[in-house]
Each structure stands twice: as structure tokens, then as C-alpha cells.
Amino acid sequence: MNILVCISHVPDTTTKVKFSENNTKLDTAGIQWVINPWDELSLTRALELKDDAASGVKKVSVAHVGLANTEPTIRKALAIGADDAYRVNAEAFDAHQVAAELAEVIKAGSFDIILCGIESSDYNGSNVGGMLAEFLGYPSVSGISHLGIEQEKVVITREIDGGKQQLTLPVPFVGIVQKGIAKEPRIAAMRGIMQARTKPIHVSEPKAADAQTSVLNFEPPEPRADCKFIDPENPKELITLLQNEAKVI
Amino acid sequence: MSVIVYTENWDGLFKKQTFEIATYASKLAEMLNTDSIAISIGNVAEEELGKLGNHGIKQIISVTDDKLKHFDGQLYTKVIADIAVKESAEVLVLANNNCGKALAPRLSVRLQAAIASAVHELPESVNPFKIKKRVFSGNAVSLNELKTKTKILTLAQNSIDIEEMPEAAAIETYTPDLGDLVSAIEVQETEKQTGKVLLTDAEIVVSGGRGMKSPDNWAPLLELAELLDGATACSRPVSDEGWRPHEEHTGQTGKIVAPNVYFAIGISGATQHLAGVSSSKYIIAINNDKDAPIFEAAQYGIVGDAAKILPQLVEAVKELKSS
Ligand SMILES: Cc1cc2nc3c(=O)[nH]c(=O)nc-3n(C[C@H](O)[C@H](O)[C@H](O)COP(=O)(O)OP(=O)(O)OC[C@H]3O[C@@H](n4cnc5c(N)ncnc54)[C@H](O)[C@@H]3O)c2cc1C
Numbered sequence: 001m002n003i004l005v006c007i008s009h010v011p012d013t014t015t016k017v018k019f020s021e022n023n024t025k026l027d028t029a030g031i032q033w034v035i036n037p038w039d040e041l042s043l044t045r046a047l048e049l050k051d052d053a054a055s056g057v058k059k060v061s062v063a064h065v066g067l068a069n070t071e072p073t074i075r076k077a078l079a080i081g082a083d084d085a086y087r088v089n090a091e092a093f094d095a096h097q098v099a100a101e102l103a104e105v106i107k108a109g110s111f112d113i114i115l116c117g118i119e120s121s122d123y124n125g126s127n128v129g130g131m132l133a134e135f136l137g138y139p140s141v142s143g144i145s146h147l148g149i150e151q152e153k154v155v156i157t158r159e160i161d162g163g164k165q166q167l168t169l170p171v172p173f174v175g176i177v178q179k180g181i182a183k184e185p186r187i188a189a190m191r192g193i194m195q196a197r198t199k200p201i202h203v204s205e206p207k208a209a210d211a212q213t214s215v216l217n218f219e220p221p222e223p224r225a226d227c228k229f230i231d232p233e234n235p236k237e238l239i240t241l242l243q244n245e246a247k248v249i
Numbered sequence: 250m251s252v253i254v255y256t257e258n259w260d261g262l263f264k265k266q267t268f269e270i271a272t273y274a275s276k277l278a279e280m281l282n283t284d285s286i287a288i289s290i291g292n293v294a295e296e297e298l299g300k301l302g303n304h305g306i307k308q309i310i311s312v313t314d315d316k317l318k319h320f321d322g323q324l325y326t327k328v329i330a331d332i333a334v335k336e337s338a339e340v341l342v343l344a345n346n347n348c349g350k351a352l353a354p355r356l357s358v359r360l361q362a363a364i365a366s367a368v369h370e371l372p373e374s375v376n377p378f379k380i381k382k383r384v385f386s387g388n389a390v391s392l393n394e395l396k397t398k399t400k401i402l403t404l405a406q407n408s409i410d411i412e413e414m415p416e417a418a419a420i421e422t423y424t425p426d427l428g429d430l431v432s433a434i435e436v437q438e439t440e441k442q443t444g445k446v447l448l449t450d451a452e453i454v455v456s457g458g459r460g461m462k463s464p465d466n467w468a469p470l471l472e473l474a475e476l477l478d479g480a481t482a483c484s485r486p487v488s489d490e491g492w493r494p495h496e497e498h499t500g501q502t503g504k505i506v507a508p509n510v511y512f513a514i515g516i517s518g519a520t521q522h523l524a525g526v527s528s529s530k531y532i533i534a535i536n537n538d539k540d541a542p543i544f545e546a547a548q549y550g551i552v553g554d555a556a557k558i559l560p561q562l563v564e565a566v567k568e569l570k571s572s
Contacts, residue, residue, distance in 0.1 A: 013501060013521050017385045037502055095364070096357065118350075121501060121524075123384050123391075125366050130322065130354030139433040140322050142351040160320075161259065161347055161449065163441035169434050176351070179502055180495060212363035216379065216392045221527075227534070227544045232553030236565035238533065241549060243569060246531055248509045249453070249477060 001149065001171065002059045003046040004111040005082070006102055006128060008036040008120040009066055009073040019218045026218070033073055037185070038117025040080075042175075044182035045147055046115060047081045055149040059083050061111070065092045065101045071201065078196035079188035085199070090206035093214065095123075099131035100209035106136060108204075112171035113154065118142070118178040129176035139173045145180030252278040252285045253338040255329055256301065257348050258293045264450060266344050268304050268411045270404050273371070274342040275305025275414055280375050281339060286310060287418075288332055290317050290325060295420060302418030304411065309420045310336075314427065320348055321432040326355040328425045333360060338399060345403035346449070353403050362399035369408035369528070386501050386524030405528065406449065407507040446480045448497065453479030454508045454529070456499060457487060458522075460515020460536060460555055464492035469559040470514060476566045482506065484516050500525035515555045518543025535559075 011017065012032040020027040035043070043062065050057040062077040063086040064070060074085045086109070088101040106114060114136075116129030133140035145164070146157035156167045159178065188196070230238045242249045254274035256267050271287060278285040284307040289298060291313060298309050310332055317324060329352065333341055341356060343349035345367045357364040365380050372380040378395045380402070448454065455474040457467065474481045481497055488498040499506055501524035511529035515536060516522060523546055526532065534547035537554050544550045551558055 011385075013386070013524075015385075017388050019389070095354070099354075099358070121386055124382075124386060125364075126350045127354040127357070127364055127366060130351055131358050133322070134326065134355040134358035140351065140355070141434065142322070143347050159347065160439070162447045163439060165439045166437040167434050168437060173433070179498065212357075212361075212395065212397050213365065214394050214396065216394055218384070218389045218391050221383065221387060221390055224532075224546065225548055227547045227550045230549060230551045232551050232558065235551055235553070235558045235561045236568075238549055238551060239562060239565035239569060242510065242531075242533075246510075246548070248531060249566075249569075 001056045001112045001152070002061065002110060003049070003057055003113045003115065004106065004109070005039060005043045005046050005060065005062045005077075006114065006116045006132070007039040007043070007062050007064050007073070007077055008117065009033050009064065009070045010036045010120055010122045013037065013121055023217045023219060024215070033070070035073055035077060036117050036120045038119065038177060040185040041182045042115040042117055042177045043077060043080060043082060044184075044186040045177070047186060048182065049147075049149060056152065057149065061086065063102055063105050064088075065090055065098045067091050074201055075196050076188060078199045079192040080186050081192060083199065085201045087201055087203050088206050089203055093211035095125045095127035095131060096212045097209045099128050099135055101206050102128070102132055103135035104207050105204065106132070114138070114172070114174045116174065116176050118176055129174055133174035136174070139169060140176060141167065141169065141173065142176040144175050144177045147175060147177070147181060250281065250283045250339050251336045252281065252283060252340045252342065253333050253336060254285060254287050254306070254342040255349070255352065256287050256289050257344065257346070258289060258291055258297070261291070261293050262297060263300060265411070266346065266406050266450075268300070269406070269409055270342050270344050271301050271304035271306050272412045272414070273404050273409055276371055276412075277340060277342065278305070280371065283339065284308065286336055288312065288329055290328065298420055299418060302416045303413055305414035305416055306418050307416050309418050310423045311420055312423050312425055314425050316427055316431065317425070319432065319434065319436045321434050322351045322355055324427060324430060324432055325352055326359055327427065327430060330356055330359045331426060332423065333399070341399070341401045343401070343403045345405050349403045353401050357401050360399050360401070361397055362401045363395035363397040364401040365393055365395060366403045367405045368402050369405045383528070386520070387527040388520070405507060407509070408528070446478060448480040448482055448504055448506060451480035451506075451508050453477045453510045454482050454506055455479050455512045455514070456482035456484070456516060456526075457493070457514050458484040458516030459486050461487070462515070462556070466556060467493070469563050472563050473512070473559065473566065476563065476570065484522055513543050513547070514559065516543055517541050518546055
């Protein structure tokens with residue numbers, strides 16, 4: 001069984017985002033790029049499964065749509081433990097384009113489980129996984145908080161509104177993962193970093209899928225009203241204000 | 250032409266978020282000079298379906314089929330897409346919840362429709378179709394153009410007010426054409442939390458961070474939440490430490506919530522925490538460090554010891570309730 005983890009390359013979560021060219025582009029100066037936190041957790045879970053011989057997982061690959069400047073992020077995934085990587089050489093402008101390109105990689109390869117994170121921490125779309133499944137005609141399960149393999153079938157816990165469901169399903173399938181899938185992201189060890197240098201990154205050219213959306217401009221969120229401080233000696237005043245001023249209780 | 254809204258039900262009942270998306274779809278239909286049509290999958294009584302008419306829905310398409318008993322993205326997509334084509338949908342509206350997030354991207358591929366997820370207001374214009382959404386975990390807003398003929402939107406919870414726009418909605422039953430499609434998913438077990446206000450539905454959320462000091466100090470926080478009919482939440486380190494269950498963790502890597510009131514008690518206000526709560530209408534911060542970043546996001550704040558302040562808030566709410 002082979003697992004493919006789709007990884008997104010995003011600004012570090014503590015980045016103070018700034019925009020350039022009249023607020024139409026993300027100003028990338030000084031940004032630290034990282035693997036999207038969710039994708040890092042998916043990769044961790046995939047590697048845990050590979051470590052467990054009983055799971056039958058033989059290979060863990062990662063795939064990414066991006067130009068050559070994203071290779072450090074891909075090398076990081078290889079250093080963490082992925083066996084090889086696929087990069088589609090394109091600058092993607094929306095989820096549709098990313099999913100269409102990833103679908104080509106998957107059709108040309110042999111993968112049983114395809115994992116995506118619930119959303120990327122930059123454009124917060126949560127769309128690539130579902131789109132990919134539809135392009136491939138595979139079943140998909142979202143909100144996965146646990147993933148195991150038993151007798152060639154995947155065993156999943158998915159989060160539903162106000163509860164959980166245990167499911168089983170055959171491969172191939174696309175899994176969209178969220179919190180719980182792995183406890184802590186796996187960190188690259190020195191040996192992994194050395195090995196990553198020689199692991200293959202298979203680069204392919206895009207099939208030129210078009211973006212369906214475009215960002216016209218960015219703006220800062222609406223400023224919030226300044227904080228009104230309440231005397232700590234009289235916290236009851238807060239409840240009075242919430243009732244009479246904000247009218248929310 | 251039409252605007253289609255997919256309305257999920259919970260054991261045959263709709264929720265506040267259903268009426269939010271119904272209102273949104275009807276107002277959008279007005280902008281497009283067309284009608285809003287709701288799709289419901291599963292057993293929902295006529296009386297419940299009829300409630301959608303209060304929010305401007307002109308027609309309700311009700312689908313029941315044994316194969317659709319459990320949620321399956323592939324099958325539900327087929328049904329909704331077929332109806333969207335039949336009704337020449339120009340826009341499809343879904344809730345930005347678990348099901349909506351699973352369906353919208355599949356529908357987008359099937360219908361070759363551009364998507365904008367977690368939108369929080371009506372489009373700025375419909376021709377060209379321009380709409381805003383929050384990006385970078387709430388640190389910016391982008392204006393996006395959707396360039397396809399059909400469009401898909403998922404609406405962030407609690408972002409618009411429900412409005413009464415009474416219509417005598419006609420209910421029509423629809424028999425889906427699933428062919429030999431069957432769900433690949435076998436559901437073994439479903440566990441549902443009962444008797445508690447769900448975090449993602451709550452109007453008031455009372456959340457504790459590391460500043461609560463110990464899991465033994467949670468009683469007044471729980472009491473405050475209960476008195477206010479609210480739900481409880483926590484920061485990530487609190488759930489990582491096992492002080493509170495994982496379901497309560499809010500933030501970028503936990504649940505994203507947008508209640509009317511979010512109490513952040515002993516929470517510093519890290520960007521990753523704010524990413525999950527910054528769309529709340531009011532943030533109330535209680536923290537003993539006057540420089541904590543949470544005060545920059547809050548509208549009301551108290552600088553002080555949570556252990557001293559919480560019991561007094563509980564008292565104040567009790568007095569309010571008995572007066
Ligand atoms: C990739 C990534 C993702 C993350 N995702 C999330 C996420 O989803 N959610 C999340 O919450 N965090 C997340 N974090 C962690 C985040 O960066 C912070 O570490 C975390 O939010 C801090 O939790 P806290 O506010 O409870 O604790 P602290 O930062 O330790 O703050 C405790 C606060 O309590 C105050 N305090 C102390 N004593 C008292 C007292 N007696 N009375 C009142 N106040 C007191 C202190 O002044 C302080 O402000 C993430 C981090 C990373 C790197």
C-alpha cells in the first residue's frame with residue numbers, strides 16, 4: 001500500500017502578512033515558508049503507519065504544485081521521512097488549479113491513500129482534497145481525526161457535528177485530515193536531513209489547468225473598537241455592560 | 250436560473266445556521282433577480298421544511314433515499330449537482346460546516362463552478378461576481394472574482410443576521426438517479442454528544458487558557474458557561490496537557506468558532522489562537538498581564554487574577570437571572 005501526502009507551502013503561522021503592488025500581491029520579503037501544519041501532521045501519521053509493518057504501507061510520497069523556489073519545503077518533507085516527492089512545476093493561483101495538477105500526478109502513479117490537510121493556513125480554503133477526489137472519481141472522507149489500516153481496509157474516525165463516527169472503507173480514497181490525526185509533527189533528524197539530499201523529486205510540467213478565481217486585492221480586517229477596561233475590583237460591571245451596552249446576554 | 254441552497258438537517262431538524270444560509274441565498278437571489286430553492290436530503294417533516302419559506306425560499310426540493318442515510322460526499326454531490334443542473338443554478342450556497350466543506354469542492358469540480366469558501370457577506374457585485382473572504386487566518390480580507398458561469402459559496406457561521414421574508418414555499422419531492430452508485434463508506438458506529446450546547450453552535454463561549462493554572466480550577470468557568478447557556482472551550486496547551494478534552498480546543502489547529510461572545514480567560518492571545526476565534530462579535534479578555542495581546546483583539550477586558558474574578562462574574566450572572 002502506498003500513501004501520497006499533498007503538501008502546501010505556506011508562510012509560517014506567526015508571520016505578520018503584508019501586501020505589495022497596491023495591495024494586490026502578498027509581500028513575500030522576509031517570510032519564512034513552512035509545510036502547512038495540517039499536512040505536516042498527515043505526513044507524520046503516514047510515516048507512523050509505514051513504521052508499523054502490520055499496516056502494509058510500503059511507501060510514503062509527497063506531492064506539491066509550485067515553482068522551483070518551493071523545493072526547500074519539499075526537501076523538509078523528505079528529511080522528515082517521505083521516500084520521494086512529486087513537484088508540478090507551476091505557480092498555482094487557486095485550489096482548482098492545484099487539485100487538477102495533483103490529479104494528473106496521481107493518475108500517472110500508483111497510490112492507494114491520498115491525504116490532504118483540512119485547510120491551508122494561507123488562503124483557508126479547505127478545497128483541494130474534495131476537488132481532487134472528484135477529479136479522480138474516488139470516495140473522500142473529511143474531518144478525519146484517526147486513520148488506521150486493517151486487512152487492506154482503512155479504519156477511520158471522522159468528526160461530525162457534535163460527535164464522531166467510526167468508518168471503514170476500501171482504497172483508493174482521499175482523506176482530508178484534521179486535529180487528532182497525529183499528536184506532534186515529526187521532526188527531521190540529522191540523518192534524515194542528510195538522506196533527503198539524495199531522495200528523488202520527480203518534476204513534471206503542468207497540464208495548464210486554468211484558475212477559476214482571482215484575487216483582486218487584499219485589505220486589513222476591519223479594525224476592532226478599542227478595549228474597554230473594567231475595574232478589577234468591580235468585575236460585576238462587565239456583566240452589566242454586556243447586558244445593557246453590548247446587549248448580548 | 251436560480252440560487253440553490255443545500256440545507257442539512259440534524260435528526261430531522263434545522264438549526265440557526267440553516268436559516269442563516271436560507272436568508273443569505275434569498276438575498277443573493279434578489280441581487281440576481283431570481284428565486285432561491287432549497288434542497289433537503291433525508292427525513293424532514295413538512296412543517297420543518299416549511300420554516301425555510303419564512304426566509305424567502307420559494308421552492309423546497311426534498312430528497313429521501315435509503316442510500317443517502319449516511320453522509321457520503323460522492324453520493325450527495327451527485328444528487329445536488331443533478332438538481333443544480335435541472336434548476337439552472339447560477340449560485341449554490343452551503344454552510345461552511347463539516348458537510349458543506351466536504352461537498353462544496355466536489356460540487357465545484359462536477360459543475361465546473363468556481364468556489365469562495367467561508368464568505369461572511371453578500372457579493373460586492375454579481376456581474377462580474379466579486380466577493381470578499383477572510384484569508385491568512387483572519388489577518389487579512391481578500392476581494393475575489395469568481396470567473397465561471399456557476400459559482401459555489403460556503404457561508405461562515407454567525408456572519409449574517411437571519412431575516413424574515415415570508416414566502417409560501419412549495420415542497421416538491423425528488424427521486425434521485427443514483428444508478429448503481431453505492432457508498433464505499435461503511436459506518437460502524439456513531440457517537441453523539443448529548444445534552445450540551447455544541448461549541449460550534451453556541452452563542453456564548455467561555456474559554457480557558459494556561460492562566461487558569463490547573464484543571465482543578467475549572468468549576469467556576471463551567472458554571473459561568475452553564476448559566477449563560479454557553480459552551481466551554483480552551484487553548485491548545487490546555488487540551489494538550491489533558492486539562493480539558495480535545496473537542497474544546499479552539500484556534501488555527503482546533504475548532505474555528507464565531508459566537509456572539511467569546512470569553513478568553515487566562516489566554517494570552519497568540520495569533521494561532523486568535524485565528525480560530527477572531528470572527529467572534531465580542532471578545533472579552535480576563536488576564537493578569539495588561540500587555541497580553543488578547544487585549545488588542547478584545548472589546549472588554551479586565552486586568553486581574555482569573556481565580557478571583559471568575560467567581561464574581563458567576564455571582565453577577567446569578568443576580569441578573571434572579572432579578
Ligand atoms: C503551528 C501552530 C499551531 C497552533 N495552533 C493553536 C491553536 O489552534 N490554538 C491555540 O490556542 N494555540 C495554538 N498554538 C499555540 C499558540 O502559539 C500558543 O502557544 C497558545 O495559544 C497559548 O495558550 P495560552 O494562551 O493558554 O497560554 P499562554 O500563552 O501561556 O498564556 C497564558 C496567559 O494567562 C495569563 N495568566 C497567567 N496567570 C493568570 C491568572 N492568574 N489570571 C489571569 N490570567 C493569567 C498570562 O498572562 C498569559 O497571557 C499553535 C502553535 C503553533 C506553532
